[in-house]
């Protein structure tokens with residue numbers, strides 16, 4: 018599995034050097050004034066744990082959650098006070114876990130962030146279907162949230178049972194969404210479940226858009242090695258057919274493809290926390306990306322709180338990129354959004370794209386994966402499938418390995434990917 022990603026990485030970085038993470042870290046973060054920054058906040062509490070879920074989370078407990086949010090606010094000030102004045106940040110996303118379990122504290126977190134950042138493009142939060150009621154939605158809206166993403170997974174009992182997710186009534190969700198309006202209402206689904214057909218997914222997509230969503234995310238089930246997932250993987254051929262059918266259906270309905278997995282019924286709807294050139298992540302397991310480094314906070318809630326209590330950043334590991342590693346990281350996430358603007362790449366790296374990857378981009382065009390227009394490159398249907406296929410390797414070679422290590426040890430000595 019990792020052979021494919023290793024060879025690709027070696028070829029594209031012109032080096033055999035892996036991504037090396039060490040436990041040393043910068044006390045003052047390398048904030049770069051000229052670049053666009055996103056913000057991410059991780060809240061790791063859930064009422065119950067789903068077998069398939071790889072994210073950093075623990076069972077909700079009031080006292081631990083309170084201590085955690087206090088530490089989180091302290092981390093925001095520890096970082097934010099490293100510079101004078103407020104900096105521009107594009108977006109803020111809350112992920113988890115189930116962040117809305119602490120809906121009453123979201124205002125405090127946003128206020129702390131606003132002391133240090135001017136957030137220009139909106140605030141998003143992930144919700145469990147259980148959280149979608151008028152009271153929680155109103156609390157979030159008055160805190161400044163404009164985008165929500167609801168983890169539906171499937172509208173059908175049959176597949177909810179496969180994923181061991183509780184039943185909910187879409188009419189209640191739809192009613193609450195009608196009463197409290199958000200700029201983006203996204204609904205998350207998981208596909209490639211055993212026996213799942215295009216008809217099942219078409220039904221999910223139609224129900225989402227008919228019940229308040231203006232954006233959907235359809236992720237293939239990924240079988241992370243460290244989860245208790247027992248759901249078998251769908252054969253590759255069937256999965257490809259499903260992905261193509263879903264994509265063609267969404268395009269035929271006039272939905273805009275926002276990324277490999279996401280479609281919107283309105284151009285203005287968007288929900289993506291990963292496609293930023295740089296970002297600050299706060300909370301346990303949160304990552305931060307800068308011009309020349311990537312850092313990961315500890316995955317342990319307890320150790321996270323202890324570090325913050327001692328006024329030390331909770332960084333567990335840092336990878337200091339060599340330039341070409343940073344370039345492939347950049348290109349991977351730009352292509353995830355299915356578009357790459359050449360001028361943006363050249364401004365970010367101060368070098369012509371053609372000079373670095375001219376041959377590779379020509380080859381991708383010849384193979385029919387990308388098309389070229391005035392601004393840059395656009396992913397074709399074929400390109401999107403192969404990206405999806407490659408992303409599966411990427412997830413299992415890098416994310417699975419990284420999260421597997423981080424879950425076992427709060428502060429590993431090092432990590433090589």
Ligand SMILES: C[S@@+](CC[C@H](N)C(=O)[O-])C[C@H]1O[C@@H](n2cnc3c(N)ncnc32)[C@H](O)[C@@H]1O
Nearest residue numbers: 069070113114143144145168205236237238239
């Ligand atoms: C943090 S959860 C969403 C919020 C909330 N905790 C919930 O479960 O509804 C983020 C999303 O990741 C997706 N997800 C989780 N585990 C996955 C897996 N193994 N494969 C594919 N998608 C997964 C699910 O669609 C889920 O809604």
Ligand code: SF4
Nearest residue numbers: 063066067070113114
């Ligand atoms: S899928 Fe959502 S509710 Fe389930 S364990 Fe993961 S974060 Fe928690």
